[in-house]
Amino acid sequence: MKSVRKVVIPVAGHGTRVLPATKSIPKELLPLVDRPLIDYVVNEAFDAGIDHAVLVTGRNKGAIEDYFDHAFELEAGLEGKKKTDILNDVRNTIPKAGALSYTRQQAPLGLGHAIWCARQIVGAEPFAVSLPDVVMDGNTGCLAQMVEHYKKTGGNIIAVERVAPEETNKYGIVAPKGEAVGALFEMSGMIEKPAPGQAPSNLAITGRYILQPEIFDLLEKTPRGAGGEIQLTDAMDALMKEQSFYAFIYEGVSHDCGDKLGWLKANIALGLKRPEFASKLKDFLDDIS
Numbered sequence: 225m226k227s228v229r230k231v232v233i234p235v236a237g238h239g240t241r242v243l244p245a246t247k248s249i250p251k252e253l254l255p256l257v258d259r260p261l262i263d264y265v266v267n268e269a270f271d272a273g274i275d276h277a278v279l280v281t282g283r284n285k286g287a288i289e290d291y292f293d294h295a296f297e298l299e300a301g302l303e304g305k306k307k308t309d310i311l312n313d314v315r316n317t318i319p320k321a322g323a324l325s326y327t328r329q330q331a332p333l334g335l336g337h338a339i340w341c342a343r344q345i346v347g348a349e350p351f352a353v354s355l356p357d358v359v360m361d362g363n364t365g366c367l368a369q370m371v372e373h374y375k376k377t378g379g380n381i382i383a384v385e386r387v388a389p390e391e392t393n394k395y396g397i398v399a400p401k402g403e404a405v406g407a408l409f410e411m412s413g414m415i416e417k418p419a420p421g422q423a424p425s426n427l428a429i430t431g432r433y434i435l436q437p438e439i440f441d442l443l444e445k446t447p448r449g450a451g452g453e454i455q456l457t458d459a460m461d462a463l464m465k466e467q468s469f470y471a472f473i474y475e476g477v478s479h480d481c482g483d484k485l486g487w488l489k490a491n492i493a494l495g496l497k498r499p500e501f502a503s504k505l506k507d508f509l510d511d512i513s
C-alpha cells in the first residue's frame with residue numbers, strides 16, 4: 225500500500241465570512257496568537273510525516289508564498305540588532321526547500337474544483353486534504369492520528385467530531401454503516417446540514433481527509449452542485465460506491481477560524497495554552513466577564 229506523502233491545502237477562497245478583514249489579506253494569514261492559520265495547518269501535515277504540501281492558491285494570495293520564504297531585509301535587520309530569538313522564530317517558518325508546491329485555481333469554483341487543480345502534482349497516490357481555516361488542537365495532530373489508522377485500513381478516511389444533536393443543521397454529517405463502534409468505522413454516506421432529529425448521527429465532517437487518487441476522475445465529471453460550486457462531497461459520494469470510506473473520531477478539538485466567532489475563540493483557547501500569556505490572559509478574561 226502506498227503511503228500518504230502529500231497534502232493538498234486549498235487557499236483560493238474569498239473568505240467572505242470574515243470580511244472586511246480579508247479584503248486585502250488572505251484569510252489563511254489571519255493570525256492565531258503569533259502565527260498565521262496556514263502555518264499551523266502546514267506544520268500539522270509535516271508532523272504527520274507528510275513531506276509535501278500542495279497549496280491551491282488564487283488571485284491576491286501571493287503573501288502566503290512570501291510567508292514561507294526568506295525575508296532578507298527583515299532577517300538582516302534582526303541579525304544586526306542581535307534579536308536572535310525573534311530571528312529564529314522568523315527563520316523557523318521556512319520549510320525545507322521543495323517541500324511546498326503551488327498551483328493556481330483561476331476562479332473559485334468550489335472546494336472540489338480546488339482539489340482537482342492539484343491532480344498533476346499529486347499523481348496516482350493517496351493524499352491528504354486539510355482545510356486551512358480549520359485549526360486542530362490536541363495532544364497529537366489530527367492528520368498524524370489519521371495517517372496511523374490509514375496504515376492499517378487503507379481506503380478513504382474523513383475526520384469527524386461530535387456536535388450537539390440540535391446543531392446538525394450547521395454541518396456535513398456522516399452516516400455510519402451499521403453501528404458506529406470505536407473511533408474508526410465504515411460509513412455509508414454523508415448528508416449536508418440535516419435538520420436535528422433527521423440526522424443519521426451527530427458526527428460532523430471537520431476539514432481533514434485522506435483520499436484515493438480516483439477522486440480526481442470523479443471530480444472532473446462532477447457537475448456544479450450546492451451554491452453553484454463543484455463540491456468535494458459530491459465526488460466523495462460517488463467514490464463511496466466503489467471504495468471503502470471510514471469516519472474517524474479524532475482526539476482533540478477543531479477551531480473554525482473561517483468564522484469570526486470561531487477565530488476569536490481559537491485565539492483565546494490557544495493563548496491560554498501558552499505559558500507566557502496564560503495567567504495574564506485568564507486574569508483579563510475574569511476581569512471583563
Ligand code: UTP
Pocket residue numbers: 234235236237238239240241242251280329331332333334335337338355356357482
Ligand atoms: P470555505 O467555503 O470555508 O472558504 O472553503 P471560503 O470560500 O474562503 O470562505 P467563505 O465561505 O467565503 O467565508 C474551505 C477552504 O476551501 C478553499 C478556501 O480558501 C478555504 O480554505 N476554497 C474554497 C478554494 O480554495 N477554492 C474554492 O473555490 C472554494
